Amino acid sequence: MPEPSPATANYSRQKIVLIILSLAIGGFGIGTGEFAIMGLMPNVALDFGITEPQVGHLISAYALGVVVGAPVLAIFGAQLFRKHLLIALMAFYALGNFASAMAGSYETLMVSRFVAGLPHGAYFGVAALVAASLVPLNQRAKAVSFIMMGLALALLFGNPLATLLGQHLEWRYAFGFVAFIAAVTTVLVFVFLPLNRDETRHSSLSELRAFNSPKIWYPLAIGAVGFAGMFCVFSYLAPTLLNITQVEPIWIPVGLFVFGLGGFVGNILGGWLFDRFQFRSVGLILLWAAVVLALFPVATGSLWSILIACFLVALMVAMGPALQTHLMDVAHGAQTLAAASHHAAFNLANAIGPWLGGMAISAGMGWQVTGYVGSATAVTGLLIFLAAQKKLKSEPAHSLAD
Template sequence: MAGFLFPDEIKEIRLSAATHNPDSGLPTWLIVFALAMGGFGIGTGEFAIMGLMPNVAQDLGVSEPQVGHLISTYALGVVVGAPILAILGAQLFRRQLLILLMPFYALGNLASALASNYESLLLFRFIAGLPHGAYFGVAALVAASLVPVHKRAKAVSQIMMGLTLALLIGNPLATVMGQSMDWRYAFGFVGLVSLLTAVLVTLFLPKNPQEQRHSPLSEIRAFNKPQIWFALAIGAIGFAGMFAVFSYLAPTLLEVTRVDAAWIPVALVVFGLGGFVGNLLGGWLFDRLQFRAVGVILVFSAMILSVFPSATGSLPVLLVVCFLTALMVALGPALQTHLMDVATGAQTLAAASHHAAFNLANALGPWLGGMAITAGFGWQSTGYVGAATAVAGLMIFLVAWRRPEPVPEAR
């Protein structure tokens, strides 16, 4: 349906897969490791503040919903930076662009670690978000080009594994670091990982003179396809529910479940484990169901998020629901691979915009959740907010799914 491809588009995707990796003397897994390391650093930088929300609020003298605005500001940086940097970098080789993006990310996070007040931290979180989407988009294209076409979703999920390992390991580690020392050390750690990634990409990702590049204007022209916009809308709205819950998980544990702060890293590990499994599940589902996998994931997500509020009174039940909620990460590789199918001629811009859309979700989720909390509905109301956005995403999916297939032109 929405994943229809013209013959020439299929040819371009297969050509990319066949030509990216010239003989470099290095195994492919080293390239994947280097790219996933960047995902680990970016994921840790994005999510660290969620586990440290009470610490940041106390240190800067602001409320926890105001700390939620730091999350939204970072997400806004991703939304702004992803298309701009993708367009500006369209004429660069992907290796060059990746090497430039990671020091940029390091700079934003090291500046965040040194922020003197709330206002300067808002600015630095925006700057840190700028290279996020372009990095993940380009890294996913590189990963997909390393394997046969029918294994692209799995390859993309391997790159995204760095992001889910950030949920599983990086975020809890940053939380413990922030609780035992200072929240600023978490962002310093992210800066160092980002610089290490730049070194690894330089060493392991070979140059590819045959790589197809597009002019910025051609990328923009090719981007104007309904299938692309539907996919981006699904990510921006349908994925917001996970962030509505995750962003306020720490205060929910403290204020509703009423457990000791030492349980926050444990809950984050459980959430991260769910994200890790969900990431692999998303690639597996898409390789088998194609675009239909997105609908399956959204239906499951709406069901689990609607259960979240009733689970907050019991720690064991809440941990189980946290794991199930994090399976929503499966949307990532599924939508990313779908965009590769429908965005021929604008793959760099579309791949980067995919992460911009997901960070719109990262901004929308905490904002809507914060509104519900401020209105007096309680910390647990984020689950109902999340279920509503998942249903909205499902409605967009159904519109996209029922849209008539384009009729191929005579070639």
């Protein structure tokens, strides 16, 4: 990644802070929209007369929307100025969540969640590129982590708040809240992000050609498989607390808050680890995840032990900024597509995790089996990481160029 362009180098510190804050608010809204259904799983199941594993399919539908939308919208948006693309994506996200709030049936909600997921990956990818372009080379990871901080804060505050809204009013209010945040972000980006006509844009075909590289596909595979374990546990945390830990529903937002706190710390930790260990940090995170997820089922018997386990599992969020920054270093000529696909990979993990966990639960293995399933995916991700390391040693990575 080169130094900031002349257009961005003239921005004041205050201007840069306002831009990154605006983008992070969008990340907060998207993170809240993505994770809200997890805390409201019992409420949605009761409203539509379905099982909780069926509600898990709604999570997968959103995640698959991200998987489909991230590359498609990134390819078609590659020729747009980033400001215009961000505004369009956030307005689209507001509409998708409003449709979710108004859904009258399980099938309609399934479609609405898929549609809402479409702009997710492209927004985060483009927002990360904008943030990185505002700062010097040695501050890229920090800038990207601030954008990802919105996602971490969604785990910490947005998801528990959405759960409380759903428990005390109705689950639909949670998605209405998300639609409101998305609408506010649209306005903030319009006001605070200047239009940089000097930014480099690529054609759709050139992005696709540059994207066809093992250096890009390996980290995407690591994110898609290795991160599935966190989503496997997180998606079924509410019914695990109710059925295994046997606590009152009021403890569900507390569990989500603790999980979010772990995600917040993990986001900071990921940047710190990557600055010191580069791509090797991903292997360390996966090894940690495999161990902690394997121990999670043992911790589900009491409230305090499961809360500690939630915090430790959520530290896996460290993989986000680490892989995102690594992709910036290896995705030559495919900035927009690679950055968006990073989030598509993580949401493929969000589809794989609940799906595998749901199958194991439906097979009668118990709610706590999600930890064992998650540990297996982390080990698989670690194997992919080792293959990627071997590839990198044979072809050293260079810095990403605009």
